[in-house]
Amino acid sequence: MPDHSTAPVPQPVQIPERADTVGPGWQELLGRLHHQLRAMVPGYRLVDLGEKFGGLRVHVESVGDDGDATRTLITAAEAESMRTCEFCGAPGRVRTREDASRGWRKTVCDTCHGLWSAHHLMIVNGAVRGRPSEA
Numbered sequence: 001m002p003d004h005s006t007a008p009v010p011q012p013v014q015i016p017e018r019a020d021t022v023g024p025g026w027q028e029l030l031g032r033l034h035h036q037l038r039a040m041v042p043g044y045r046l047v048d049l050g051e052k053f054g055g056l057r058v059h060v061e062s063v064g065d066d067g068d069a070t071r072t073l074i075t076a077a078e079a080e081s082m083r084t085c086e087f088c089g090a091p092g093r094v095r096t097r098e099d100a101s102r103g104w105r106k107t108v109c110d111t112c113h114g115l116w117s118a119h120h121l122m123i124v125n126g127a128v129r130g131r132p133s134e135a
């Protein structure tokens with residue numbers, strides 16, 4: 001029998017390693033989700049993290065009996081993301097540029113919606129590029 005206690009443990013990819021896939025407004029809720037998941041499954045493995053149809057999407061490898069519990073946490077965080085501006089973290093909702101009936105969707109607050117509609121805001125590698133505010 002090999003002695004597993006001395007074998008190097010591969011570090012699974014977790015939320016902090018991929019958090020810069022989405023905007024700064026969601027970093028706080030991602031950090032919270034990470035700690036909640038760690039409390040339940042310390043070695044949880046992140047499969048995918050990104051933005052889809054304006055909201056946050058997180059996929060974690062399901063781990064036995066904890067699958068339902070982790071799913072509940074993730075669902076709550078995804079729902080929260082759709083009420084949280086991805087640019088700045090203020091209360092927001094899923095909108096399109098200029099509130100057009102179709103087009104790219106993003107969760108934005110009123111202030112960021114105007115700037116984003118005017119193509120003054122974009123998210124690159126987890127940071128907001130462009131003019132962060134008109135103030």
Ligand SMILES: [Zn+2]
Pocket residue numbers: 085086087088089090092108109110111112113
């Ligand atoms: Zn905003």
